[in-house]
Amino acid sequence: xxxxxxxxxxxxxxxxxxxxxxxxxxxxxxxxxxxxxxxxxxxxxxxxxxxxxxxxxxxxxxxxxxxxxxxxxxxxxxxxxxxxxxxxxxxxxxxxxxxxxxxxxxxxxxxxxxxxxxxxxxxxxxxxxxxxxxxxxxxxxxxxxxxxxxxxxxxxxxxxxxxxxxxxxxxxxxxxxxxxxxxxxxxxxxxxxxxxxxxxxxxxxxxxxxxxxxxxxxxxxxxxxxxxxxxxxxxxxxxxxxxxxxxxxxxxxxxxxxxxxxxxxxxxxxxxxxxxxxxxxxxxxxxxxxxxxxxxxxxxxxxxxxx
Amino acid sequence: xxxxxxxxxxxxxxxxxxxxxxxxxxxxxxxxxxxxxxxxxxxxxxxxxxxxxxxxxxxxxxxxxxxxxxxxxxxxxxxxxxxxxxxxxxxxxxxxxxxxxxxxxxxxxxxxxxxxxxxxxxxxxxxxxxxxxxxxxxxxxxxxxxxxxxxxxxxxxxxxxxxxxxxxxxxxxxxxxxxxxxxxxxxxxxxxxxxxxxxxxxxxxxxx
Numbered sequence: 183x184x185x186x187x188x189x190x191x192x193x194x195x196x197x198x199x200x201x202x203x204x205x206x207x208x209x210x211x212x213x214x215x216x217x218x219x220x221x222x223x224x225x226x227x228x229x230x231x232x233x234x235x236x237x238x239x240x241x242x243x244x245x246x247x248x249x250x251x252x253x254x255x256x257x258x259x260x261x262x263x264x265x266x267x268x269x270x271x272x273x274x275x276x277x278x279x280x281x282x283x284x285x286x287x288x289x290x291x292x293x294x295x296x297x298x299x300x301x302x303x304x305x306x307x308x309x310x311x312x313x314x315x316x317x318x319x320x321x322x323x324x325x326x327x328x329x330x331x332x333x334x335x336x337x338x339x340x341x342x343x344x345x346x347x348x349x350x351x352x353x354x355x356x357x358x359x360x361x362x363x364x365x366x367x368x369x370x371x372x373x374x375x376x377x378x379x380x381x382x383x384x385x386x387x388x389x390x391x392x393x394x395x396x397x398x399x400x401x402x403x404x405x406x407x408x409x410x411x412x413x414x415x416x417x418x419x420x421x422x423x424x425x426x427x428x429x430x431x432x433x434x435x436x437x438x439x440x441x442x443x444x445x446x447x448x449x450x451x452x453x454x455x456x457x458x459x460x461x462x463x464x465x466x467x468x469x470x471x472x473x474x475x476x477x478x479x480x481x482x483x484x485x486x487x488x489x
Numbered sequence: 490x491x492x493x494x495x496x497x498x499x500x501x502x503x504x505x506x507x508x509x510x511x512x513x514x515x516x517x518x519x520x521x522x523x524x525x526x527x528x529x530x531x532x533x534x535x536x537x538x539x540x541x542x543x544x545x546x547x548x549x550x551x552x553x554x555x556x557x558x559x560x561x562x563x564x565x566x567x568x569x570x571x572x573x574x575x576x577x578x579x580x581x582x583x584x585x586x587x588x589x590x591x592x593x594x595x596x597x598x599x600x601x602x603x604x605x606x607x608x609x610x611x612x613x614x615x616x617x618x619x620x621x622x623x624x625x626x627x628x629x630x631x632x633x634x635x636x637x638x639x640x641x642x643x644x645x646x647x648x649x650x651x652x653x654x655x656x657x658x659x660x661x662x663x664x665x666x667x668x669x670x671x672x673x674x675x676x677x678x679x680x681x682x683x684x685x686x687x688x689x690x691x692x693x694x695x696x697x
Contacts, residue, residue, distance in 0.1 A: 341560055344696050358562050365553025384561035423553075 293318050293354055294434065294465045295340070300349035302335060309335055310485050313349070319433075319463040320479055322456070324470060327485040333469040334364070334438055336485070340467060341436045359434035360385065360426060366419035370412030374398055374422050377411055381426055389429055397428040400455070402448050417443030427455050435459065437468040496544055500537040500580045501587065507533040508591045519596040526595035527656035530605060531649055534584050535616065541580040542620040542637055545572060546628040546691065555628070559695060569687045573614075573621050581613030597660060604659025608652040611672045618676075618683035619644045625690030629697045648675060 293316035300313040309332030317323045325333045338344040340351065341361040368377040378394050389397075395407050401421040411419050420443050427435065435456075441449050449472075456466055460479050511529050512522060549555035558568050588609050592602045623641040627633030655668035 343556060343559065345692070346696060358560060361556070361560050363553060363556060365551075365556065367553035367557045369548075369552060369554055381557060384557055384563060386562045 295323075295354065295467070296350075296352040297340075298350040298352070300336075300339070300347060300351070302332060302339060302344075302347040304332075304335060304346075313485070315481075315483060317465045317467065317481070319354075319465060320460050322460060322466040322468070322480045323483055324468060324480055325483045325485070326469070326471075331485045333485065337361070337363070337436050337438050337467065337469060353434070355433050357432045357434070358385075359436050360431050361436045361438075362420075362423050362426075362440060363438045366411075366416065367423045368411045368419050370410065373408050373410055374403055374414070375407040377422050378425050378429075381423065382429055385426070385432070387430060393429060394425075397425040398422070400428045400451055401425045402445065402451075415443075420444075421448065424452065427452070427459070431459065431464075433464045435464065435466045435468070437466065437470075439469055439471070441470055441472045496541065497579045497583070500541040501583045503540055504533050504537040504584055504587065505591065507536070508595070512595070523596040523598070523601075523660065526592060526597045527601070527605070527653045527660065529595065530588060530591060531608075531653045531656070534588070534609060534613065535645055535649055537584060538580055538613065538616040538620060539638055539641070541576070542624050542641070543627075543634045545576050545621055545624040546694075547624075547633075550628045550694065555691065556695060559691060565688045565691065566684050569621065569625075569684045569691070573617050573684065573687075576621070577614050577617040581609075581617055585609040585613055597656075600662050601656055601660035604656045604665050607665075607669065608655045608672065611669065611676055612648050612652045615648050615672070615676050615679050616645065618679040619648075621687045622683055622690055625687045625694060627694075628691070629694040648672070651675075 295317040297316070298314050301311045302309045313336075315323070325336055327333050335344060339347050341359050343361075367381065368374075369380070372380065375391065375394050375398065378398060379389070382389055382394070395404075398404065398407055401424050403418065403421055403425065406414070406418065411422060414422075424440060424444075440452060444452065459466065508529060511525070515521060515525070546555060549558065559565055585606065588605055589602050592605050597605060620637070620641050622644075623637040624633075626640065627636045630636060651668050651671050655665040655672070658665040658668065
């Protein structure tokens, strides 16, 4: 008698002692348990086949596609427009005529950041009202104003740390921004290179030790790789966080007083990196009491108007 | 937390000292101590956990790494669950492992010790989970320690009542299965909702 037969034959369960139940009830329980086991066995095969067969078909398709691609002499390059929420959801339902009448600039050259009628009140004080601006790829927006005018609050609103505001913020990218605020953002119990590795991993990136050390060298922390951040000065700790800018940063940088506590050489290196970032099509939104010059790509937002 | 030994030792030392003082302060007799032992051990464990709760997010908030964790592409839910687990390993687990020794010191019998150990195993994670909610809401405040206690103690009371009743039942050699099931249910409920509430608390604190 095979094991499947034994599963449905209650007599084979006689080794189980059913002292509490009557013989009839025991028989019913045995049959029920046998049926459950049998159904479980059958369903396992069905589900397993349901997973294995599509996986096998997909794997074969991948292999076939790879062989076909390898046999091609030229791979055509297709440039696709950036896809955001608008492109993914709205375009398919629009007719061809509607799509044609919409401004192509809006669809395919959207600003990377567009803010519309932003109003914020904190502690019963109106910081800014109906603030509207946009930042195109390759632009730097410098937010200036006196103390307490809401510069840091504006940056925190843009990166999502502060949610008590009115208005619309539309990002033309799906990647999280890199935000460097007043606080250094590093752990005192870790070394400089450990902190940089951890911050980099938080951003979804992995870099080897050499790249991390090189980035630290860019912010004048060469030789401080194995030093605990707890024994560094405030400026040095901030520079560890700024070293992330030299490690393939995302498209959007939001920096709050990045030049504070950095020496002249460090400022020059940072400006060079920021310039490269703008040339690559990224945007930077920063607050700084120090003037920045990137050959006409800088716009200044004085809370209350744009120049 | 592992790099600051004081953060790990303070709740444990507090736990041991508080329990050690009761025989001196009340009475060293076996009848009195065995009667009050479940409540004493559990109140000391609860207060020791509260003592360590303020530090769960404070360090990260002060140095700005909590902002970076919130703004990263990683799930804040998973980060918070990881913090809760590490907090329990650093505070709840040492208390649980010390408790049989301290129970013996207060003349708890073997069945009572078994119930004590099981109750701490199940309920100290609940304390970490619920305490994290208060810690997240008060992390931005200068003196949030007292406020955590006010916010979280009402949530701790059912856990305290069930746990002490479970140990009492174990001491008299009764069946404490019902108490275990209730604590298990509260643990499952806390596992589901406490991380979500903690994430919301962190966002509120960072908005301040």
